[in-house]
Amino acid sequence: MSDQHHHDDHDHVHVTPFWPMFVVFVLLIILTLLTVWSSNLHVIIIGNTTLKISGNAHILSALVIAVVKGLMVAAYFMHLRYDKPLNTVVAGSTVFAVLLFIGLTLFDVASRDTVLRKEGGGASVVHPQGNLNGVPTDGAGSIHPGGLLTIYSGDSQKDFKKGANAVSIMEIVREDAIASMGNPDAHHDEEHHDDESSHADPAGETHTEGDDHGDGH
């Protein structure tokens, strides 16, 4: 029994080395400073070319650096590099679960409309993929068009920006219903008018006019 103790213990005693840990620590500090610096960087000017760094790029770079820092902490400080692989499997599955959680939620959230109430009654629907009614937005319309996975090419891109192709039956029904939520006298007719004129109906099968107007009242 004691012999077993002796052999097993010495097989697994691994003294945490100083220098790799210290280097990781210094790198973590450097990456923190890098994150702070890059978040203040808005424009890069190289000769005649100006590169404008968008807010989305800031978020992406901050996330990338944070992931690198997290991986370093996990591999070295949390000893995953020297441990049995099972611990890494647990940690990896957790990260996978988090990505599923946030990623799949964003698929939904990023493609839903936002409803903004207008002063004096009524509301507007702001589609995250573009501003369809020309109504001033709270910024939701400024998200990079395409949400997460939409790919634009050629003519479809121009049309999409005009708002022609992004119409769905849900949207028109909701426009109608929303118009009756606030001040029906002032805005109701205008809302209807806008629906009919500015939204092209590409396939011609999305809705029947009669039903929508009836429900909207």
Place this chain on the structure above:
Amino acid sequence: MTTLSPTDTKEIPGVNAPVEPVHGHHWRNLDDEQDGAKFGMWLFLSTEILLFAGFFCAYAAYRLWYPENWHDASRYYLNWKIGAFNTVVLLVSSFTVVMAIRAAQLKQRFELMLNLTITQICALTFLFVKIVWEYIPKIKKGELAGGNYNYLYGMQPGKSGGGHGEAHAAEAAAHGAAVGGHGAEEVAKGLGEYAGGPEWASVLPSIPEPAFFDTGYHAFHPGTHDHIFLSIYWIATATHGIHVLVGVFVFTWIMIKAWKWHYGPKNVTSLENAGLYWHVVDVIWIFLFPLMYLV
């Protein structure tokens, strides 16, 4: 405490040497037990990570919907210098935990206690800076979560520190008009209606912020969804803060065990597990800091 003469090199466990660990009889050997303990800790940590993933999910959804509001709110309500300072403090504490494990493995008692002490000091510094210069000012000004939000405290004449309420009000109204219909209305409505922070907040101490933390950013940007931004800020950072506080208690327990010679080359398991918990807390802050304070 038994003192040893210079010629006496005998190591007595519990007195001048680490205590011998004994493995439970349901385990095959000590290594299996220690590996099992660590594996169990990882399983618990995955639940902690998923807890915070919920907050990050809420952050992602609301940021996606109101990006400009988020941008302005993050710059107005939060002080990135305080956030960066707290990040560095937590990184130092993570490093000293690793060094404490190393010291225990090498039977270096002084280094072990020193590193654990520094870890504790860093944790307490984090909590102090957070509470005194972030939370208390916010509570006093009424920058609270959700429906408790009363951000126009300083807009009332005579309410904020020094009667510049009117000047701010004019600036805010002008700014509100520039932001959009909603902004101006909210600002106009807020004057005289909002009372600022809760009454009991006056008992909280008001320690002036050191110049080191001054970002020079004082512009006032009312946004229509500030209360949501602050909700997510409060719930994410407060839950994280509670985890840091629990870490303080855990490390107090660890320090008592370390003082009693519990840790040695054959047994650093509970110290390692406490360290794992602390590193998860640190990693969560590594993600929270840029997402809330910087971008």
